[in-house]
Amino acid sequence: QIALKESGPTLVKPTQTLTLTCKLSGFSLGTTGEGVGWVRQPPGKALEWLALIYWNDDKRYSPSLKNRLTITGDTSKNQVVLTMTNLGPVDTATYFCVHSWKLVGYYFDYWGQGSLVSVSS
């Protein structure tokens, strides 16, 4: 049973760096085809894709945020970490960790429950 669980701070100050961790269960990022990504959703707004990492360390980023994002995978801990620098109020959102199976397409068949991050001084 595939499951993903996000963890991280609930409140971050402007200009600080956000680090979110996604713990994986039911699969390993070290397995061919497996991928994990991040999608965020500001309160009351639509979904926005942020980043993806695959088993072969292929990484993709949203062009609008590429300069601020880093996604890394740790197969020993079976987790994925997303860091976002220089946060501002517009980054207030629920951040979802998602599973992707590259061999069939870049869509997301499992989602975490989400981690709400507020950016405020």
Add this chain to the structure above:
Amino acid sequence: AIQLTQSPSSLSASVGDRVTLTCRASQDIDTDLAWYQQKPGEGPKLLIYDASRLKSGAPSRFTGSGSGTDFTLTVSGLQPEDFATYYCQQFKSFPLTFGGGTKVQIK
């Protein structure tokens, strides 16, 4: 980036109704489209992938169709648990993009 436009942004319907949601892409995406359902306070759930393939375990009253730039999600016989917001997502090319969503409300 490929833009996805969903319509309507919201609709009101009754239990048992048949409803059709639309997603239009700004360029040809073949059938590289997924549909998700999101209920308040929850993460989205995949319903349809490859424009028309129903995810295992998803109710058969959900039907996806379309190719190229125009896609639809039809719910045949709305159930109380179907009142939610629905999003389409294209995976033809990066950056991956989502539509703005359609909220299905109870009439």
